[in-house]
Amino acid sequence: MERKERHVNVGDLSEKLQALKLAEDTVAESLQILADEYMIDDSVPHGGRIHHTTIAVQAFENYCLATIDGYADLKRTIGAQLANEGMTTNHALVERYGQPRIIVDQVLDALESDGFISLTYMTSSTVQVTSVKPQLGRALSTDEL
DSSP: OBGGGTEEEHHHHHHHHHHTTOOHHHHHHHHHHHHHTTSEEEEEEETTEEEEEEEOHHHHHHHHHHHSTTHHHHHHHHHHHHHHTOOOBHHHHHHHHOOOHHHHHHHHHHHHHTTSEEEEEOSSSOEEEEEEOHHHHHHHHTTOO
16 A cells, blocks of 8 residues: 555555455456445546545544554544644654554544544655644544544
8 A cells, every 4th residue: 555555556456366366357346336335435447447546534444443442542642632732743643652654644534534633745654734623622522532
């Protein structure tokens, strides 16, 4: 995976899945189902097939909530950190909480998707929090986050 670690080169994925004896048509059909269910973004179709895609923020959020112990608490903690202490980069949050960058980036993407913060992508690995909206503090105080 590449940029924001949710970008998927479908050709690479297909090769790996074919090595597991999955037919290319099965992979293509599965990707179309995921796109139809808004689990992936299929914004780069070529010739009726998806060649590159990105896992949707909400889909990865659902995965994190279901599979990572303490993810919801981490999201609230990072939200509080942003609202109260002004830590502004994903790298600072990774260092502070000892979480993998992909997880911290997902928390930031989810908070942005929910309208609580604004982000700027400085490089392929650096995410800058450019604004924290008052709604984040309110969501934290009412346990809506």
